[in-house]
Amino acid sequence: MKANKKTIKNRLAKTFRYFEGILYLLKSVLTDRQFLYLSCVIVGISSALAVIVLKSFAHTVLKFATNIDSYLKLPYLNSILPIIGILLTVFIIRKFLDGSIEKGTSQIMIAVAKKSGIMPRKQMYAQIITSSLTVGMGGSAGLESPITITGAAFGSNFAQNYRLNYKDRTLLLACGVAAGIAAAFNAPIAGVLFAIEVILADMSVTAFIPIMISSATGAIISNVILKENILLSFKNQLTFTYDNIFYYVLLGIFTGLFAVYHARMFRRVEHKIANSKFKPYHKALIGSSILGILIFLFPTLFGEGYESIKALADNKAGLILENSLVENFKKNQWIILLFVTATVFIKSIATGLTLGSGGNGGNFAPSLFVGSYLGYILAKFISLIGLKDLPINNFTIVGMAGVLSGLFHAPLTAIFLIAEITGGYGLMLPLLIVSSISFAICKRFEKYSMDIIGIADKGIVFTSDKDKNLLNRIELQNIIKKDVETLTENATIYDVKRIFTESHQTFIPVLDSQNQIIGIIYLDAVRKFIFSGFQIKFTNFKDIIHPAHFCSITENTGNVLKYMDENKNIHMLLTRENKYLGYVDKTTILEVYRENLKNLRIE
Numbered sequence: 284m285k286a287n288k289k290t291i292k293n294r295l296a297k298t299f300r301y302f303e304g305i306l307y308l309l310k311s312v313l314t315d316r317q318f319l320y321l322s323c324v325i326v327g328i329s330s331a332l333a334v335i336v337l338k339s340f341a342h343t344v345l346k347f348a349t350n351i352d353s354y355l356k357l358p359y360l361n362s363i364l365p366i367i368g369i370l371l372t373v374f375i376i377r378k379f380l381d382g383s384i385e386k387g388t389s390q391i392m393i394a395v396a397k398k399s400g401i402m403p404r405k406q407m408y409a410q411i412i413t414s415s416l417t418v419g420m421g422g423s424a425g426l427e428s429p430i431t432i433t434g435a436a437f438g439s440n441f442a443q444n445y446r447l448n449y450k451d452r453t454l455l456l457a458c459g460v461a462a463g464i465a466a467a468f469n470a471p472i473a474g475v476l477f478a479i480e481v482i483l484a485d486m487s488v489t490a491f492i493p494i495m496i497s498s499a500t501g502a503i504i505s506n507v508i509l510k511e512n513i514l515l516s517f518k519n520q521l522t523f524t525y526d527n528i529f530y531y532v533l534l535g536i537f538t539g540l541f542a543v544y545h546a547r548m549f550r551r552v553e554h555k556i557a558n559s560k561f562k563p564y565h566k567a568l569i570g571s572s573i574l575g576i577l578i579f580l581f582p583t584l585f586g587e588g589y590e591s592i593k594a595l596a597d598n599k600a601g602l603i604l605e606n607s608l609v610e611n612f613k614k615n616q617w618i619i620l621l622f623v624t625a626t627v628f629i630k631s632i633a634t635g636l637t638l639g640s641g642g643n644g645g646n647f648a649p650s651l652f653v654g655s656y657l658g659y660i661l662a663k664f665i666s667l668i669g670l671k672d673l674p675i676n677n678f679t680i681v682g683m684a685g686v687l688s689g690l691f692h693a694p695l696t697a698i699f700l701i702a703e704i705t706g707g708y709g710l711m712l713p714l715l716i717v718s719s720i721s722f723a724i725c726k727r728f729e730k731y732s733m734d735i736i737g738i739a740d741k742g743i744v745f746t747s748d749k750d751k752n753l754l755n756r757i758e759l760q761n762i763i764k765k766d767v768e769t770l771t772e773n774a775t776i777y778d779v780k781r782i783f784t785e786s787h788q789t790f791i792p793v794l795d796s797q798n799q800i801i802g803i804i805y806l807d808a809v810r811k812f813i814f815s816g817f818q819i820k821f822t823n824f825k826d827i828i829h830p831a832h833f834c835s836i837t838e839n840t841g842n843v844l845k846y847m848d849e850n851k852n853i854h855m856l857l858t859r860e861n862k863y864l865g866y867v868d869k870t871t872i873l874e875v876y877r878e879n880l881k882n883l884r885i886e
Contacts, residue, residue: 327500368420428645462501535720538685552635570640658682
């Protein structure tokens with residue numbers, strides 16, 4: 284048995300080396316642009332295969348749990364599986380992934396803005412393993428965020444392996460993201476738009492072609508291999524009538540406000556449990572147990588929840604009540620409406636528990652989940668009170684675009700994703716109305732999308748601002764200067780004169796015995812005192828010390844430059860743990876920025 288495994292491993296390694304050799308040969312024969320197009324196809328295929336593995340596993344587990352419930356009548360199984368899945372995820376992370384794993388598409392943006400498009404090699408497999416365990420076994424999150432990270436890692440590491448430059452590396456990273464989204468939904472246009480709208484906000488038209496190639500490749504591979512029932516798709520022909528415009532405006536407002544609620548509630552729950560003082564396994568057990576209770580009460584919280592979206596769109600909401608405590612009320616429309624309403628509010632908590640307790644997943648699927656539920660709630664309520672008989676399937680589907688647009692600040696992605704998964708553009712006008720209103724509302728209350736708000740608040744990444752991206756890529760530790768002499772609080776005015784006379788320094792940091800900054804002495808401020816033989820005798824050392832502006836060496840360079848401008852300084856003192864390290868000057872920052880602008884522009 285061991286011999287067979289070793290033989291298989293050797294054959295796989297030999298095949299990989301053979302394939303790699305062919306690619307190196309092609310790289311030497313093809314032009315740079317031709318090899319880039321070939322790379323786009325390979326990255327697209329890799330991302331699509333990752334999607335197939337993730338989606339197939341999640342669907343198989345869901346089917347298994349459903350069959351067990353049907354035949355063995357084990358009502359608690361759906362509540363137990365997420366606990367097992369999250370505990371296994373934490374175990375894998377701690378034992379095999381160095382104890383940590385980066386979650387969320389914000390990691391891709393950090394890679395683009397600060398790490399020259401370089402992503403760790405482990406991201407090519409870590410996301411697949413952990414998210415399949417978490418979501419596949421019922422964690423209330425989505426697979427799309429891990430899919431995009433995996434695709435980005437494929438693109439980044441492929442480019443690193445074949446020594447492509449920064450702009451091609453970043454472009455292939457975006458190609459992996461586009462292919463992942465395209466494969467997950469069979470929506471190539473949405474994949475392209477997501478990569479451009481969310482990941483790379485600043486790029487030229489020539490970058491579209493490689494991204495489109497990867498996106499189309501991902502969609503084709505997924506469409507050929509994945510079964511249709513695994514994908515979120517709607518084949519009914521949907522039409523729009525103008526007399527419902529008012530209600531679509533209401534839906535836009537409704538989804539926009541709820542997107543704000545979902546983002547804030549999710550963050551609150553996730554941070555509370557993630558930052559608790561419990562040990563990792565205890566944290567995972569407590570968080571997943573609470574999640575298990577919620578799934579017992581609201582079974583549709585299990586996994587991605589795409590089956591319940593399809594049920595609502597087909598106006599079969601009674602199916603959502605199956606295996607719940609109110610299953611006997613499946614024909615009572617008001618009970619169904621109340622149950623759906625309660626579920627949509629609990630979903631934000633369930634997703635926060637899933638990710639905060641140690642599971643891996645994303646908010647893409649939850650945004651579609653709550654959006655569809657909100658559309659159903661509005662249309663059903665209006666119909667039940669007799670105000671107007673609204674098309675429930677239309678509102679269920681358009682609601683998804685509203686929440687997705689608001690949460691991710693990506694209205695174009697939301698519009699075309701829903702248009703593609705419905706197989707037509709019959710709902711284009713309501714999609715435009717709902718997505719734009721929701722986006723405007725969310726932008727008013729949440730400056731940043733939910734995936735990057737945590738890092739944007741720290742100034743780590745601003746993907747919509749190229750200047751800040753380039754500035755924040757500059758690490759202060761790489762440009763720090765230590766060529767100035769410092770003084771202690773026990774120095775004299777004659778020490779100041781000596782330094783300014785014997786050197787070209789224009790300032791002197793003053794430190795205490797613990798190497799902490801007390802203040803700063805500026806040459807321009809003391810010139811008339813120290814170079815006057817009469818006045819220097821009557822000048823007290825402490826009287827010439829001014830308050831100093833300083834910041835941590837871990838601060839973002841863009842923020843440092845902003846502080847310099849605000850305080851009209853040309854340099855900034857740097858500290859680590861409040862102890863003086865050195866300084867950085869504006870001239871050096873701007874020189875490095877200009878060099879980055881030359882070399883890192885994406886063509």
